[in-house]
Amino acid sequence: MTDEFDIIHRHFAPLTRGHDAALGLTDDAAVLPPRPGFEHIVTTDAIVAGVHFLDNESPDNIAARLCASNLSDLAAMGAAPVGFTLAAAWPKSTDEAFIEAFAAGLGTWVDDYAFPLLGGDTVSTPGPMMFSLTAIGTVEAGKALKRSGAKPGDRVYVSGTIGDGGLGLLAAKGELEGISDEHIAFLANRFRCPTPRISTGRALVGQVHACIDISDGLVQDLGHICETSAVSMRIDAAAIPLSDAAKAALECDPRLLDIVLAGGDDYELAFTAPKGPSPGDALLTDIGEVIAGAGGVSVIDAGGEPLKIEHSGFNHFAADAPKA
């Protein structure tokens, strides 16, 4: 492994794309210019090899998961990306070609989301590869979307399709059978390279009562809104939007509904808004309602009965946590 400063200079400094705030990565910290009328949003998510991504995952896909999970948190707050800092811990055995490919992977996110590297730290580790990314965004002052504003009578919406992340993890591990190769590839790609809903989040600013991104699993994340807002929810299982690949998987094995409801890594947005015209575009789906009082999230089947969900969402410390 080569010198830390060389690594930063060769592979990471270009990811600043010349943004003034990064000071060319030559200083101790980045300087974020104030944007009048806006406030900064800051979020940190870390991923560890063997826990959050497969040990043999490609550098491109590692960069994708890292950027997507953090950008999704900005999306959930209604923020536009400003940039990020990155702490990278490299095992001593990492070769420079891997680092170069990882930086190239990050570069596509830098460009696609106007999300330059602003600073960070590069260390070596005797353990697994690990990355911690801190994403910074801006949102109109006082307008950040939060988990706490859901009100009884609100409708519950989600973006995109649900369950592809959890099914995609199975697909990526070769544990999903009986569906076409195209569907396997679609789901694995949804797991490996999620799409953070930045523009959807921006469109929801000022339009919705509560918002979250679905990273732990639909039911668990809706539960976070319920707890923070002191409400409960009734979700119509049949209304949950599914991709064709997820539909095919469920036809093959209906027990996979648990994964759809409680698997993580969808990185779609879930939010509540007053009854009325849908607050956004056609990719939003009304899946249920907010009701008064504590009681958590009930998912109601076609017969009107609440489903029992076996698998309560991704939790890194739980003995049965899914391992990517």
Added chain:
Amino acid sequence: MTDEFDIIHRHFAPLTRGHDAALGLTDDAAVLPPRPGFEHIVTTDAIVAGVHFLDNESPDNIAARLCASNLSDLAAMGAAPVGFTLAAAWPKSTDEAFIEAFAAGLGTWVDDYAFPLLGGDTVSTPGPMMFSLTAIGTVEAGKALKRSGAKPGDRVYVSGTIGDGGLGLLAAKGELEGISDEHIAFLANRFRCPTPRISTGRALVGQVHACIDISDGLVQDLGHICETSAVSMRIDAAAIPLSDAAKAALECDPRLLDIVLAGGDDYELAFTAPKGPSPGDALLTDIGEVIAGAGGVSVIDAGGEPLKIEHSGFNHFAADAPKA
């Protein structure tokens, strides 16, 4: 190990000290209120067990190193702390008492530096304990101290005493001999629990041309100013301020001067300012001058000859990097 959400709720949520920006750690991200006339400063530093701190280090001291290194970066930019996000990776064997003690250690820094926890991530790891902290500060818009403004004719100053960090690492490892137990304890404590120079940094805003904190080693960090400012420096070895403990160590073994000049972890500030009255308080020492042209940092001994420095500062990727 217990549940991730319980860990956050019990041990980390109190570290927000009720700061509005943290939203009680219940949301996807923190919201930083704008401060008119100021800009935000952001820096990320990571530490890994067995690389940046001793495997058997106390949770208090781990928290201290993590906070000090990041606050020192804010100090080097002239910023006042606003708060931080933390990514913590815990080995599965970590018991909750350790996490509780670590959080208590962080708490003293939260209170001493008005530096609340604003968000973050808690993950498990099959490898060593690792922390990545992102510190956020504010400084008057356009006034952040940088490495790039040094000018020929400037004097070079440092805060505090130099070399205690590098000598303290030796002391902490039991590798420093021939000096008193009090001196050993003093140096080990300077390594384990450095003092970031926040108030000094604040006082230098608008007063100095270039500033850096000494984390990699005096000569290497002054070299960063030289590179970024396209100047060189002549430092008077005899003028470098030493603690009594460092003086005693050097009397015992003059070869330790290399550690003083090139060992890391001092977390003092080094800066350049125009000739004239010292820009700050009595704890600042004039150690040399900025000269025109490239050529790096020369340290001149009592006989007027440049010293040869064997040990070129902490570099995590170098084969001979010091391991804490």
